[in-house]
Amino acid sequence: MIELRKIDHDNFNAILKLELDPAQKDWVAQNIYSLAEAYVDHMNNDTPPMPFAIYNSDEIIGFAMMEYCDIEDDDDEPLWVRFKDRAIYNFFRFMIDVKHQGKGYGKLAFAKVLEYLKTQPQGRADAISISYMPENNVARKIYASFGFVETGDIEDSEIVARLAL
Numbered sequence: 001m002i003e004l005r006k007i008d009h010d011n012f013n014a015i016l017k018l019e020l021d022p023a024q025k026d027w028v029a030q031n032i033y034s035l036a037e038a039y040v041d042h043m044n045n046d047t048p049p050m051p052f053a054i055y056n057s058d059e060i061i062g063f064a065m066m067e068y069c070d071i072e073d074d075d076d077e078p079l080w081v082r083f084k085d086r087a088i089y090n091f092f093r094f095m096i097d098v099k100h101q102g103k104g105y106g107k108l109a110f111a112k113v114l115e116y117l118k119t120q121p122q123g124r125a126d127a128i129s130i131s132y133m134p135e136n137n138v139a140r141k142i143y144a145s146f147g148f149v150e151t152g153d154i155e156d157s158e159i160v161a162r163l164a165l
Contacts, residue, residue: 002108004052004064004116007035011053014060018097027133028095031063038065047122054096054109061100064113065093068122078153079162085126088162089117092131094139107142114146118165127165131158 007015015031029037038049047068054062071077072086079085091113096106117128130148132139140159148161 001057002105002112003055004109004112005055007051007053011060015053015063018060018063018095020095021098021101024095024098024136027136027139028093031093031095034063034065034093041067050121051093052113054105054112056100056105060097061105062096062109063093064091064095064109066091066113066117068125070123078151078160079127079129082151083127083162083164085162087123087125089120089122089125089128090130091117091128094130106138107145110142110146114163120165125165128163129160130163131155131160133157134159 005011015035018031020028035051038051042048047070049065049067051063051065053060054064067090068087069090070087071080074080079088094110094113096109114128128148130143132143134157143161146163148163151160151162153160
């Protein structure tokens with residue numbers, strides 16, 4: 001059974017050992033970078049990112065991290081300008097360990113993350129945004145199957161997609 005669990009002292013090292021296929025290395029930041037980023041945000045009183053270990057039963061198979069963003073009146077934020085989203089959940093890290101890819105876990109884990117975000121755990125939001133490298137066709141297909149629509153925006157060389165809540 002796929003589930004999300006908080007990062008703690010018991011699973012921290014296992015999260016750091018998760019790996020991508022070498023061809024995917026440029027598509028997702030390393031987990032240690034993501035956890036360091038979460039720490040910096042937390043220490044600077046930003047809305048804390050939400051990092052999770054992805055488990056299949058009692059085995060860690062992946063990592064996900066999301067954040068709540070208040071974007072209202074940000075003239076540089078396309079989701080505010082185009083869609084009038086006042087706040088969004090940004091789903092900005094998602095990976096399944098190379099040993100567990102191709103087994104359907106990515107789609108199941110993605111469904112769990114969306115289920116969690118739809119509870120709006122850190123506040124009301126208008127949408128969920130996600131971005132991915134243009135050559136990552138697997139991600140594109142999974143996200144589209146859940147209703148994400150590409151916005152036409154490119155952010156840090158990545159395609160931005162949006163799901164209205």
